Amino acid sequence: MGDSEGNGLRLKAVLDNVPVAAQWVAAAARQAGFDDRAVYQIELAVDEACANVVEHAYRGMEVGDMKVSYTVIDQGLVVRVREWGRGFKPDEVDVPDVTAPLEERGLGGLGLFLVRRVMDEVEFSFDPEAGNELVMIKRFGGEEQ
Amino acid sequence: MDIKTEAMRRCEVVTVSGRIDSATAPELEEVLLGLIQAGQKNIVVNLDDVDFISSAGLKALLSALMKVRKKVPPGDLVISGIDDDLKESFELVGFDRLFKFYEDDLRAVGSF
Numbered sequence: 367m368g369d370s371e372g373n374g375l376r377l378k379a380v381l382d383n384v385p386v387a388a389q390w391v392a393a394a395a396r397q398a399g400f401d402d403r404a405v406y407q408i409e410l411a412v413d414e415a416c417a418n419v420v421e422h423a424y425r426g427m428e429v430g431d432m433k434v435s436y437t438v439i440d441q442g443l444v445v446r447v448r449e450w451g452r453g454f455k456p457d458e459v460d461v462p463d464v465t466a467p468l469e470e471r472g473l474g475g476l477g478l479f480l481v482r483r484v485m486d487e488v489e490f491s492f493d494p495e496a497g498n499e500l501v502m503i504k505r506f507g508g509e510e511q
Numbered sequence: 512m513d514i515k516t517e518a519m520r521r522c523e524v525v526t527v528s529g530r531i532d533s534a535t536a537p538e539l540e541e542v543l544l545g546l547i548q549a550g551q552k553n554i555v556v557n558l559d560d561v562d563f564i565s566s567a568g569l570k571a572l573l574s575a576l577m578k579v580r581k582k583v584p585p586g587d588l589v590i591s592g593i594d595d596d597l598k599e600s601f602e603l604v605g606f607d608r609l610f611k612f613y614e615d616d617l618r619a620v621g622s623f
Binding site: 382385388402410414462464465469476477480484 | 530532533534563565566567569570573574576577580595596599600603604605608609
């Protein structure tokens with residue numbers, strides 16, 4: 367476990383901490399009034415985002431931290447996942463062809479694809495000093511499809 | 512996550528419980544690929560007691576499905592006892608077109 371910073375949780379970017387972060391935000395989402403389906407989707411998005419940090423952000427360098435934080439706003443929940451690793455170009459991540467037959471299926475890009483599908487807004491920012499941040503918004507009663 | 516396997520006459524039933532995520536999916540994939548390497552090509556994966564599956568878990572299942580379908584004659588990996596939240600993740604990435612779903616093990620095993 368890492369330090370709890372108000373509504374922020376800073377953890378070492380290792381796999382064991384991914385469910386810690388995801389379930390922490392899911393509990394907050396439930397308390398904020400989201401229904402079971404939306405809570406599941408938020409937990410999924412945070413899990414995928416943190417798993418991507420663990421898998422990619424500190425590749426080839428010393429493993430650093432990830433910080434997950436959330437803010438409840440009138441319209442819903444804003445979740446931020448920050449890391450201080452290599453950064454990447456979201457546009458260059460494989461976009462899976464979800465209609466392809468089995469023999470043409472690739473295995474890349476599914477995590478980020480799911481994040482974009484279940485959350486209402488998804489935005490990345492990259493800053494070598496302040497860190498790289500993924501901001502995700504889930505609206506109350508929002509329709510992500 | 513917990514995994515139990517049971518050999519039936521025409522297939523293997525793999526019952527998973529708990530959380531299938533980046534940390535646990537490799538273990539599931541290892542069990543499935545172990546069965547396939549040992550000659551099993553028909554597999555039922557029961558997800559009744561799974562409360563969460565991430566893309567890592569979906570990829571582990573897809574990887575095993577690809578391997579059994581490549582067998583000659585082809586085998587299959589089918590899903591039984593899945594709830595709506597989990598099923599939606601399959602649907603979002605188009606996996607509902609690739610896997611067959613059954614309400615319970617009886618029907619899933621009977622499909623082989």
